[in-house]
């Protein structure tokens with residue numbers, strides 16, 4: 001049986017392990033941590049449960065597909081569809097419930113923001129067309145194989161290129177709305193891949209279609225159940241996991257990747273897949289091998305500063321996903337991407353899974369995941385930045401909710417970009433690999449195969465097609481198909 005080694009048990013690593021096992025490989029996953037899941041991890045503290053990383057779940061069929069590979073295995077994973085995607089709050093008292101049904105969204109948004117229904121409706125219809133035109137080329141296939149460019153789907157995307165919004169920024173596209181609050185609401189989608197709306201191309205206006213067209217979901221036992229259920233499935237089908245065994249080196253001979261070395265020993269394999277961020281894959285595991293300079297020099301996506309707060313009371317006006325918007329969005333992004341600092345008026349995202357899973361907090365309490373977008377780790381004084389951010393966050397929550405939230409924080413855990421970098425080897429603590437702050441970003445992402453080293457493949461959020469749960473799962477699918485095609 002051919003042997004496959006996977007470096008890292010993030011979502012991309014887990015999904016690739018399952019796909020290769022399904023194709024008949026003997027699969028071993030090496031993981032530096034004592035747990036599987038990478039950024040998709042959770043903690044319990046003082047009676048509260050917190051998902052540490054992702055909180056928004058879209059395209060759940062990509063997880064179902066992995067479970068469906070092994071129909072004989074009893075492994076439960078279930079989720080619900082949300083009617084409301086997000087609750088939005090502004091300091092001037094404006095509040096908006098964003099329904100995931102397009103008609104409902106258009107009706108409510110048109111009324112509140114005094115925007116013609118036709119403008120909002122055609123924006124969302126355009127979002128759907130852009131998603132459908134580009135997903136096959138940019139998300140579902142390798143961008144680095146000639147065969148990708150000889151298909152009807154690609155031809156369609158090329159013919160429609162002038163209508164894809166490649167020449168404008170997302171903010172410029174979103175100026176179609178007269179009400180700046182609606183522009184801000186749609187600008188936020190740039191953060192779904194860690195980019196700035198003032199730099200990312202207008203084609204990113206396809207992202208709202210994921211929420212308003214396809215829907216947002218919630219896994220019934222929290223986000224952690226995505227990685228946990230895949231890990232459990234992998235162990236049931238015979239994937240071997242070697243936890244706390246960090247890979248130090250990828251060995252090669254005559255342009256053929258042959259084995260990996262850990263502190264314990266060297267392990268040979270027919271196929272090696274790195275789920276480690278592409279930057280340290282070259283800088284730490286392939287130190288003697290020429291690295292693709294342009295790819296590694298790409299600007300990194302934003303990181304995050306998160307306060308996990310056990311709150312000793314309930315807030316009926318809040319839902320699973322809540323956004324408290326900054327009064328000055330351009331300045332916030334200028335801080336994140338140019339000044340590498342935090343604005344004093346950040347947009348705050350509050351995720352509360354106890355709204356759906358009551359056992360995530362003690363009775364009458366809520367588990368708040370309070371996140372602001374942050375620059376990557378460039379050696380800033382994080383202690384000082386965290387203290388200031390905490391004060392600014394509390395001030396803003398108090399203004400938007402008319403309460404003194406500091407009186408209700410029963411327990412606290414903090415995660416900053418340095419922690420994210422340390423725990424997952426994600427270069428600079430980036431959440432989504434490289435940023436999409438220019439129109440060529442998709443083409444500059446590292447391919448899922450290694451151009452110089454045969455038998456070495458790359459999977460996960462720092463390579464094609466990009467970061468976020470759905471794209472990591474798609475990267476595993478592309479990688480497993482490439483491996484099969486090469487065998």
Ligand code: FAD
Nearest residue numbers: 008010011012032038039053054055056247460461468469
């Ligand atoms: P990672 O999760 O990065 O895991 C890589 C694994 O490799 C880790 O387990 C690491 O320990 C291991 N590893 C690294 N080096 C070695 C080595 N040398 N030897 C052995 N093991 C090694 N996505 C969404 O879709 N929705 C969201 O709402 C969302 N929010 C997010 C919020 C936060 C705070 C964070 C951190 C991320 C968020 N994301 C979100 C992004 C999403 O979590 C990631 O894109 C995705 O989980 C990355 O998966 P990955 O396959 O790239 O692997």
